Amino acid sequence: MVRLIGNFDIAEEVVQDSLLVALEKWPVQGIPDKPGAWLMTAARRRAIDLLRRDQRYAEKLALLERSTMPPDAPEADDRLRLIFTCCHPALAQESQVALTLRAVAGFTTQEIAAAFLVSEAAMAQRIVRAKRKIVEANIPYRVPQGAELVPRLDAVLAVLYLMFNEGYLSRGTQVASRRDLAEDAMWLASLVARLLPDQAEVLGLVVLMRLHLARSGARFDTAGEIVLLPEQDRSRWDSAAIADAVEVLNRAAAMGAHGPYQLQAAITAVHARARSWRETDWSQIVALYDALLRLTDTPVVRLNRAVALSQVSGPRVALGEVNDLAISLAGYHLFHATRAELLDELGEAALARAARIRALELCQNPAERTLLERKLRQAPGA
């Protein structure tokens, strides 16, 4: 048991130490050519925070973000072990997320607490309990092998996707998006992709995140209000990043192991490459949603498919599909918001208004609330 306590705590310490060493040396010796090789994962975020304060380092920072570490480096093994241990299914998923942010991404407990809208004391307790369980239940500090790898990797990807979504469109009531959380999730996913290069679904998740972030410049207007996909100024999308991401997705597809992340990435890619909402290849998107449904048949996937379907088969057909989800998605604000849009198209202003009011009651994100309120004011029945 002592050996295990050693393992987990030391692993965390080692990465922190590597940072201290790097920060002490860099101002004297200059930043090394491949600074990424200097830093273990947990150290990176602190380093970036410090580096951001100094403009002269901007160039080196770009290098740090792009730096590749040889997958067989011992530090790489440690990082991967740390990620798999933090995302062990014996820990509650909310603890997996918190622990990954703390031990792997180097967030402070205070930052994690703020991101998930709980008190710092509660978050500290959650992290301490999770660490204690790792030690006391003897959760091994290693990368799962053989048949165990894929299901365990799924758990890791789920944590990273959750982290990304929380950053990309926060559930919280105070801010609309936390780009740094989303960026860190993407960085961690890229790291896992580098360490496990033959896993197509990891690449799928990386591409999905990169495509979302490539469009993020157009998601909010100057007043901070959300701009939905049909109205976004597509010239503000990062077309180079989109092209890069699509290339990686093709590489993943060539591996022949399809999965839900690659399909979601493919759907996002069709949107990302369309010149306008109108010119989007909607039948391709519906076909991709059909493939996704065969893998993961969830009400939310069905809802999204219905939105695409309305562009192919019209709002009435789509509304029929959406209404079938009334029970399972009764508490989901986007179910009611989607119904409102379809009802508007069908000229059912009163029903649309009722649905939008229900959506507003259920929605906590400030930017989405503003949007719903604006639509309520502009609606014909208002």
Added chain:
Amino acid sequence: MKYVLLFVGTMEDQERFDAMPSEEMAAGMKAAERWFEEYSQAGKIVGGEQLKGPQTVTTVRSSDGKRIVTDGPFIESKEVIGGFAVVQVKDLDEALEMAKSWPAGPVEVWPAVER
């Protein structure tokens, strides 16, 4: 490291098991016995028992310095413990592997205090 695997189930599971045709019940018992046999031969099982139903349980506890004997399990719940195995394995993953191969119902994996 030692873990205790508790084979748990609901009262309904228990009743369903009790009402099983004898052949089916025998097949279920055989699968569980095989599980015990295989892991015992691999040296991973230190001990274990199948338990009789909760209607046979008696609880002894203290109240005001007196020993009180009452009918039924201490923890009143709809769940029952059907049996347990004490296993000696490397880590939680190995204990979880054993639990996953248990042929009947849910398994709780409790790490034991080391002495």
